[in-house]
Amino acid sequence: MPFDTEGAPVLLSEHVRKLRAVQDLDPTSDGWHRARAGRGMRRPVFVVCLAVFGLMAGQQLLNPILPPLAREFGFSEFALGAVWAVGGAGVVLASPFWGRRSAIQGHRPVLLISLAGAMIALLGFAFVAQLGLTGVLAGPVLFTAVLLTRGVAFGLAWAATPVTAQSYIADVTSGPAERVRGMAVFGAAQGLALAVGPALGGALSLTGNLLVPVYAAPVILAVIGLVIAFALPKPPRNLPQEREIPVTAKVSPFDKRLWPFLTLGFGLYLALAIVLMTVGFLVQDRLGLTTQETGRVTGLVMLAGAGMIILVQAVAVPRLDWPPLRLVRVGAVVMTGGMLLVAAGSDGLLLGAGVAVLGAGMGFATPGFLSAPTLLATREEQGAVAGLMGSGSALAFMGGPLLGTGLYEIAPAVPYIAGAVLLAGLAAFACTVTREPAKEPVAP
Secondary structure (H helix, E strand, O other): OOOOOOHHHHHHHHHHHHHHHHHHOOOOOHHHHHHHOOOOOOOOHHHHHHHHHHHHHHHHHHOOOHHHHHHHHOOOHHHHHHHHHHHHHHHHHHHHHHHHHHHHHOHHHHHHHHHHHHHHHHHHHHHHHHHHHOOOOOHHHHHHHHHHHHHHHHHHHHOHHHHHHHHHHHHHOOOHHHHHHHHHHHHHHHHHHHHHHHHHHHHHHHHOOOHHHHHHHHHHHHHHHHHHHHHOOOOOOOOHHHOOOOOOOOOOOOOOOOHHHHHHHHHHHHHHHHHHHHHHHHHHHHHOOOHHHHHHHHHHHHHHHHHHHHHHHHHHHHHHOOOHHHHHHHHHHHHHHHHHHHHHOOOHHHHHHHHHHHHHHHHHHHHHHHHHHHHHOOHHHHHHHHHHHHHHHHHHHHHHHHHHHHHHOOOOOHHHHHHHHHHHHHHHHHHHOOOOOOOOOOOO
16 A cells, blocks of 8 residues: 656666576576576566556555545545455455465466456446446445455455565565565565555546546556566466466464564554545545546645655665564554644645655565565465465554544544554554564575
């Protein structure tokens, strides 16, 4: 959530080559059936991660723009936080549903539905924003329209893509090392989106028209959706009788195997959400910038954090080959230092450095807390586990904006001091967790 961008394709291509043999032997994957049909395997992991990248890039493109846009609408910081929170609530509610749907209906249709729904929601938001800036809509009517388009509709559609991608990666990888690498690819796609989206949003805001990046977001989703529609093949129609409908099992978030890692993931995402959803206000207030300048500088600050995420996940994580729990512990400690630096930062350079350190910590932690639950779950539980992880991150991005913007209204440094305390507590909690996932995933 959030760059050496040239490193990502190399990691993706290496990972795809390692996964092809696994997919060809996986009797529940579409790639296996295509191989059976003599047509070859054409659904590599990077195509699924491309959907994650496109969805998050479209979302993150708006993040540097939303704080100054909200002030143009006359919204308070807390009102914008409520919009983000409602979107997160939609993801929380929809993630378990989409996790089950992806296990039963397959990954391709769920990804396409998600991208199409998110595109329509952002297009509606762009239309509402235009009416708001021209004065046609104002006050409670404008807020309600923003809440429904950018909040409810976008959140419900957004929920499907990360859950489906995580479930897919869990299906085609085995063992901690391979699973961590697979989730690192997923994290790299997120990190790349966190770099490209805000940077593009900041660049487009230089036109002086905040509507340019707002309309660009649904266009990006439309393009990515078309690529996915052509690059991710349909299951073959001549073998429906040979394919068994996957059995799915429900999993409790309080499952003793999983809850420590779900808790750590939620807490780390919450700390990240506090920063992502308030840094635009912080940049504008501490540096005294105009609306247009705020979008550009915020994009650069977020680019620093995203760059470190992709650098750590593309370079450090594969080479260190650390187990999931160690990745989480190191990541939480590094993020604590970054949060303190943001709290103390008085100029753009220090703010960028603090967010970069935060990004480095998140780069270490994300593959750890994403891969550990999947390694501790059975095959039948993978869809449900992906849904729980999606709900946890969404819950963090629902509470983070409300918590962050509420604390920001007290004083600009307060949300970051609170975030540092939270991260220090998570680092201590991670040291009490002793159950490292086994060398091989739990048998079905």
